[in-house]
Amino acid sequence: MMMINSTQVSYFILGAYFDIGLFKYLLFVIMMCFYAFIVWANVLLVVVICVNRSLHEPMYLFLVSLFVNELYGSTGLFPFLLVQILSDIHTVSAPFCFLQIFCVYTYASVQLFNLAVMSYDRYLAICYPLQYHTCMTFNKVAVLIALTWLFPHFAIAVPLFLSSSLQLCGNIIDTVYCNNYSVVKLACSVTSLNNIYGLITICLVVFVPLMLILYSYMRILKVCFSGSKQTRQKAVSTCTPHLASILNFSFGCSFEILQSRFDMSSVPMMLRIFLSLYFLTCQPLFNPLIYGLQITKIRSLCKGLIFGKM
Template sequence: MMDNVSQISMFFLSGLNKTNNHRFTFFFLTSLCYCVILIANSSVIVIIIIDKNLHEPMYIFLCTFCMNGLYGTAGFYPKFLWDLLSPVHVISYSGCLVQAQVIKSFVCADLSILSVMAYDRYVAICRPLEYHSVMSKRKVIILVCYSWLTPFFIIATNIFLTSRLKLCSRYKARFFCVNWTIVKLACFPSETAVDNIVAYIIIVVYLIHALFIVLSYMYLIKTCANSIENRAKFMQTCVPHLISLLVFLVTLLFNVVIMRFGSKDFPPAFKNFVEIEILVICPLINPLNYGFKLSKIRNRVLDVFTIK
């Protein structure tokens, strides 16, 4: 019998059913990973906030980047850790929509912030004399708001459309919620046409972001090749951005390919990791990457932990 969306108040998640024998091991490893993510990202944020020498556009965008990492992981880890210790894995319908909103907007905001960082490095290296006039406080605030609010409201539109669908099942073969897994439960595929169109628009918008980032760095590499000074600046400030971009794109591509087209023969533990890798690798690697590569942050960290 078809259940109207208003009658579905709870989803049953079956993604962790085959890992019950190792749930305490997974709980320990996940707790350790989340603690490292919290400490690493929070440390970078606090250092940038308290050190006035780091109140520059590049570090403000980095602070935004780390805040986004905390935002995205907060939508997943607490619920996941609870489920690892719980015999029944359920999530409310509204909670599922909120989790889908947080995770998807986190991914899109990461790409938006990387594009803003690419623009900042382009101005710093290619137009150094105009840098402070172009990257004014007002411009920085606008770019920060753009990188956070635009993904949030675009994804909120997508989630709102999903919330209007009539669903025929309350069982999800996953252990967390993403939008397309909810859409797949729709009773009438014809009703998902608008959702699919919005989803394709979102993909196109963020493919444009990715293209902008790639073209920006190609131009930067070409510009820096003829100048020793620019080459040094590129290696110091752009390489961390490139590493973050590469990690993000490879992780996202691997995630999409395996989740949508991957074989059902993969072990459950492997498929589970693939589903959450973007919530593990990026928030974990990014603050460590910038902490080691950017000398101002690295030196500030050493000052904190070194007794002089």
């Protein structure tokens, strides 16, 4: 096959789409409803936390960062997905494809760092309750949120720049949205540097926050087993939504990494598409529900805002 320079590839073809007839209109309506709910729920919670001074505490400020990131990640996927569902020709321009890769990957990285910072916050609140407000100052919260957003963007930019510089032998990627490793697999040139930087990036943006989460919860469990009943109740009430969010996101993230790095041809195409979309849709759908319903303060203020009693 003739070698094609990446600068000459003007578009990519998304090969995972197939003709579903009139069913595509029903799918469009379902995905549109999902996106509308994600925007409404996350914006509602951000507004509730921002306008209420009683919620200007570290835990809720980290939640604002989490909800804003979910709006960012959803916007990087849903409008594009809605257009592709109705379209008969499933193509995407090369610049937009790399932009979407950047949005999706930075969303996932920021999400993990958000969850790691939140686990650290819960660790301080449960293990060092008397020193909590001294340790978790407003300036420290601002620095942690800034690092949560800035570091993943710089980390993702390097492998994405390397991918955009590759010489490609084709333009068909077997996904429903742009994926960096799918583009790298089209390369005619040597990709060892891309693979090395890809593994380094995965270690930095996936395993580092996961290790911080694991360490924080090991310390929390140690305090719970040796502490009073009141301490255990506090840990359960504050950590349950966070743990549920971690497990939900880790499942989707793990499958996406496995699907991009290993041959998953034995898995049915519909299941692969569902799980790849789960990675980007269920977290923004799931988190507003779990935090909005589980945390009493947020639940009561949301009711007041919705029914005009605020």
